[in-house]
Amino acid sequence: MVQNKIVLVTGGSRGLGKNMAISLAKKGLDVIVTYKSNKDGALAVVKEIEEIGNKAFAIQLNVDDIANFDLFFINLKKNLLEFLNVEKFDFLVNNAGVGTYETIENTTEDQFNNLVNIHFKAPFFITQKALPFLNTNGGVVNISTGLTRFSLPGYAAYAAAKGAVEVLSRYLAKELGDKKIRVNTVAPGAIETDFGGGVVRDNKDLNNFIGSQTALGRVGVPGDIGSVVAFLCTDDAEWINAQRIEVSGGQMI
Numbered sequence: 001m002v003q004n005k006i007v008l009v010t011g012g013s014r015g016l017g018k019n020m021a022i023s024l025a026k027k028g029l030d031v032i033v034t035y036k037s038n039k040d041g042a043l044a045v046v047k048e049i050e051e052i053g054n055k056a057f058a059i060q061l062n063v064d065d066i067a068n069f070d071l072f073f074i075n076l077k078k079n080l081l082e083f084l085n086v087e088k089f090d091f092l093v094n095n096a097g098v099g100t101y102e103t104i105e106n107t108t109e110d111q112f113n114n115l116v117n118i119h120f121k122a123p124f125f126i127t128q129k130a131l132p133f134l135n136t137n138g139g140v141v142n143i144s145t146g147l148t149r150f151s152l153p154g155y156a157a158y159a160a161a162k163g164a165v166e167v168l169s170r171y172l173a174k175e176l177g178d179k180k181i182r183v184n185t186v187a188p189g190a191i192e193t194d195f196g197g198g199v200v201r202d203n204k205d206l207n208n209f210i211g212s213q214t215a216l217g218r219v220g221v222p223g224d225i226g227s228v229v230a231f232l233c234t235d236d237a238e239w240i241n242a243q244r245i246e247v248s249g250g251q252m253i
Contacts, residue, residue, distance in 0.1 A: 004054065005138075006089035007233050008032040008076075010063060010126065011096025013041035016143070016191065019226035020093060025049040025056070027230045030084060032076070034061035034096065057083040063096045063122035064114065069129050076133070090138035091233040092130050094123035094165075097143065101154045112157050119161035124168060131176075139182040141232050142169045144244065146189040150252035162187075166244055173242035182241040184232055189248025191220040215250025224249070 007024050011017040012033025021031045022045070031049050035042035035058060042058035049056035057079055061072050080086050097119055100111050123142055134140075144166050147159035166185050173183040190210045211218045228247050231237055 003084075003086060004028055004030045005091065005233070006030045006032065006080075006084060006086065007091040007093060008034070008089055008130070009093045009095055010034045010061060010122075011036070012045055013038040013058070016188065016222050016225050017093075017095045018045050019222035020095060020229045021045050021056070021226075022048060022052070023223070023226035023230035024233060025052045025054040027234055028054070029091070029230075029233060030055040032056065032079070032089065033058050034063075036060070036062050036096070055084055061096075063126065064117050066117070066121060066125055069125055073129050073133065080133075088133050088135045090135045091141065092127060092134065092139075093141045093143070093229055093233075094126060095143045095229075096122070100158060102157070103154055104156045107157050115157045115161050116164075119158065120164040120168070123165055127172060134179075134181060137180045137238075139184070139233060140169075140172060140176075141229050142166075142183070142185045143229075144185045144187040146187050146246055146248045146251055148187060149246065169244070170242050177241070182232075182238070184237075184240060184242070185244045186225065186229055186232070187244055187246040187248070188225045189214065189220055189246070189251040191222060191225060210251065213252055214248065215253055218249065220247070220249060 007029050009017050009021050012021045013035035021033050024031050033042050033045050046056040046058050059076060059079055100115055102111060127140055142165050144162040145159060147155050148163045148166060169183050169185040207219055225247055
């Protein structure tokens with residue numbers, strides 16, 4: 001029996017990560033989803049993937065707790081053997097994140113450190129520690145934001161951390177090329193999820209404003225992003241490398 005390709009999605013219990021996991025399963029990949037505290041949500045995603053006909057499991061990971069990354073990968077290796085009978089996987093999607101809305105003037109050091117730890121330091125070191133577990137001809141997808149191209153007040157620290165991830169992606173692509181591991185960045189525009197307290201989804205005025213500033217006339221939904229991430233984890237995307245792919249419907253152009 002041919003082993004399906006396997007992808008690890010951080011923050012896969014809800015929102016964009018959940019949709020990415022489901023979209024990947026629909027492309028024929030087996031999926032590992034991590035969660036910080038929403039175990040029930042993660043197990044529901046696993047069940048949905050299994051109903052599609054693919055294998056999946058969930059494993060706890062707090063991306064803000066970098067000291068425990070080594071233990072996470074020890075546990076991951078055990079779970080790979082138990083659930084999938086393999087020791088390595090093929091793709092890593094660094095998706096887990098948080099949203100903080102605050103002006104530069106009012107951003108605290110704790111808020112800044114939290115955003116940098118989760119959105120830049122975690123992808124850096126998760127990827128570093130994942131390298132012994134990544135098969136050749138696999139890949140890494142880092143999640144950024146349209147806010148690295150256009151600017152909206154209140155997102156400076158968040159967008160700056162994501163800008164660092166975009167630079168990191170290019171360096172990873174350069175350094176991992178000899179292992180035939182592709183590295184790309186997906187940069188969503190505004191999406192209707194519970195991210196950042198659901199501000200885009202629940203604030204009608206903001207939703208309408210963003211739609212009016214988007215060429216296709218609406219804000220995004222999770223499926224707009226998950227399908228692109230899934231595509232990048234298939235052989236159809238084998239010659240796409242070191243790219244920033246913005247998926248925003250033409251926001252702020």
